[in-house]
Amino acid sequence: MDSIISISGLSKTYASGFAALKGVDLDIRRGEIFALLGPNGAGKTTLISVVCGLVNASAGTVRVDGHDIVRDYRAARALIGLVPQELTTDAFETVWNTVSFSRGLFGKPPDPAYLEQLLKDLSLWAKKDAKLMMLSGGMKRRVLIAKALSHEPRILFLDEPTAGVDVELRRDMWQLVRRLRDSGVTVILTTHYIEEAEEMADRIGVIAKGALILVEDKAALMKKLGGKQLTLQLAAPLAQIPPALARYGLALGKGGGTLVYRYEAETEDNAIADLLQDLAAAGIAFADLHTTQRSLEEIFVSLVSEREPAGEGAR
Amino acid sequence: MNWHAVRAIYLFEMARTKRTLLQSVLAPVITTSLYFVVFGAAIGARIPEVEGVSYGAFIVPGLIMLNLLTQSVSNASFGIFFPKFSRTIYEILSAPVSHFEIVLSYVGAAATKAVILSLIILATATFFVPLRIEHPLWMVGFLLLTAVSFSLLGFILGIWADNFEKLQLVPLLIITPLTFLGGSFYSIDMLPAAWRTLSLFNPVVYLVSGFRWSFYGTADVAVGVSLAMTLLFLAVFVGVATWMLRTGYRLKP
Numbered sequence: 001m002d003s004i005i006s007i008s009g010l011s012k013t014y015a016s017g018f019a020a021l022k023g024v025d026l027d028i029r030r031g032e033i034f035a036l037l038g039p040n041g042a043g044k045t046t047l048i049s050v051v052c053g054l055v056n057a058s059a060g061t062v063r064v065d066g067h068d069i070v071r072d073y074r075a076a077r078a079l080i081g082l083v084p085q086e087l088t089t090d091a092f093e094t095v096w097n098t099v100s101f102s103r104g105l106f107g108k109p110p111d112p113a114y115l116e117q118l119l120k121d122l123s124l125w126a127k128k129d130a131k132l133m134m135l136s137g138g139m140k141r142r143v144l145i146a147k148a149l150s151h152e153p154r155i156l157f158l159d160e161p162t163a164g165v166d167v168e169l170r171r172d173m174w175q176l177v178r179r180l181r182d183s184g185v186t187v188i189l190t191t192h193y194i195e196e197a198e199e200m201a202d203r204i205g206v207i208a209k210g211a212l213i214l215v216e217d218k219a220a221l222m223k224k225l226g227g228k229q230l231t232l233q234l235a236a237p238l239a240q241i242p243p244a245l246a247r248y249g250l251a252l253g254k255g256g257g258t259l260v261y262r263y264e265a266e267t268e269d270n271a272i273a274d275l276l277q278d279l280a281a282a283g284i285a286f287a288d289l290h291t292t293q294r295s296l297e298e299i300f301v302s303l304v305s306e307r308e309p310a311g312e313g314a315r
Numbered sequence: 316m317n318w319h320a321v322r323a324i325y326l327f328e329m330a331r332t333k334r335t336l337l338q339s340v341l342a343p344v345i346t347t348s349l350y351f352v353v354f355g356a357a358i359g360a361r362i363p364e365v366e367g368v369s370y371g372a373f374i375v376p377g378l379i380m381l382n383l384l385t386q387s388v389s390n391a392s393f394g395i396f397f398p399k400f401s402r403t404i405y406e407i408l409s410a411p412v413s414h415f416e417i418v419l420s421y422v423g424a425a426a427t428k429a430v431i432l433s434l435i436i437l438a439t440a441t442f443f444v445p446l447r448i449e450h451p452l453w454m455v456g457f458l459l460l461t462a463v464s465f466s467l468l469g470f471i472l473g474i475w476a477d478n479f480e481k482l483q484l485v486p487l488l489i490i491t492p493l494t495f496l497g498g499s500f501y502s503i504d505m506l507p508a509a510w511r512t513l514s515l516f517n518p519v520v521y522l523v524s525g526f527r528w529s530f531y532g533t534a535d536v537a538v539g540v541s542l543a544m545t546l547l548f549l550a551v552f553v554g555v556a557t558w559m560l561r562t563g564y565r566l567k568p
Contacts, residue, residue, distance in 0.1 A: 014568055052409040056567050074317070077411040088402040092334060093327075104323030105410040147406065 003027040004155060004186050005051065010060035012046050012210075020046040022210040023060070028155075028188060033181050035201035035218075036190045037300060043210040044190035045085060048157050052082045064155065078107060081153035085160040087140045091133035095124055095143055098132060099150045106151035115150060121176065122146050138169045145176070156180060158189040162196060174200055194300050198222075208304045222293075230272060232259040232279075233288035242282045248275055259286075320412045321420045328394050328424030340432060343382050347436045350378055351443040354500065365502055366533040371444040375437070376527040377499030383433045383458065384465050384494055384519070388486050391425035391469025396482050399473070399566070408567065414560035418470065425466035430458055447530065453538070454529035460545045461522055467552035474559050474566060493519045503535045518548060 237256035355371030497519025525541025
């Protein structure tokens, strides 16, 4: 596997004694979109901060494209663009100046043509001479993205990119992330919005209380944990489930008007066909049917709650 | 060396100066002019010459030093404190820049501004009093060394301070009194013996004395001692700033 970021044994205990990361091992593949999912205070931002050089690790190593982030920080950091969670911008600078500043800061010679295209892609071109304090929150978020991309990084960190962002910007951002991925940029985003991970990510890591609970391909994760449910709208209500159908573990709902069947799509190949045949044989007719899939959200909640003893907060 | 980064930070800091031009340049010039009017013309006329120099001219090096110290410290401390306060410092910390490059650009910009202001005050002084500079190279040397040293001190303060009050407190309670008591407006030879001895513990005495020597060739302490002390301050501040950046003191948790 070709990893662009290798994290091993990473721990961080703050001066207050709070252990934000507890021996995290993680490899990010080159060119993927990786979503780091977890509740508030789980350690997502700390993990990003260590990789980007904002926080000193207590133990463990991080290598970015083979460069150790401490010994070889220059090469490592030059590859990374970071969009922080908070809207931190200089008030008096113009959009153009602040983006040019970022490019210089990361050691790249000026390239007005590239920056112009970047600002256009982010719908910021019309605002290029506006002072940052005059911009709305959504526009500031775009500026932070432009700053992070100003030096053409190979890795982009988005810390809670869509927290408090309107629908339009969220859609733009998702498009941008896909475009970046298509151009070979690795994207790591943290989020506690599951739909974001579900929509965007190639792989998902779930972090809770400073430990990675699982890392998996999104599709595999959905398949593995995402049970399906078939609901049949019966033509006539049933008083009880006929013994002939016992092996399906059906549940009768709403005054006997519906039958609910839970199954795993991948393990029981002909289950539905068998069930429908047996229903016909038992003389049960149905008017309608639909299937639903467990969302990532439900999977996530069940994962985190398994890990979290009752009564203990996220932090 | 990441020269693009040094240039970016340096120009950013200088742009900040430009935005606050009135406050940064006009205020010190007006204050200094007032000193000249009061001490040079009004009171100075009644004060006999000090060490063969008219009182108005005698205080010029001290006044420039006073400005140089306060400006260096306040520029540099604000320059690094503000990004810390507004949290935009995340970008500096995540950038491929070395500690040396960070110090070079922030301290360089603060020192540049302080030196420019000092030269403006020097030029203003020529309108009020007759000036002569006997050792121009030494004068420039002391100016630059002091500007860099005390910009470093400002940088250290800016990292140390975690609120605006602390940022103002040190210049107000330490730098200004030390400068006033450091012979800016008098020769320490004019003091009673006990106070003179005490004054030798005031670092600013050495800065003012050396700087005044470069103007009029007279000094409270030998010029070599002044130079040595200035270099000592520089070394100490370089040491502290390096330690702060290396350990991430109040910058990196």
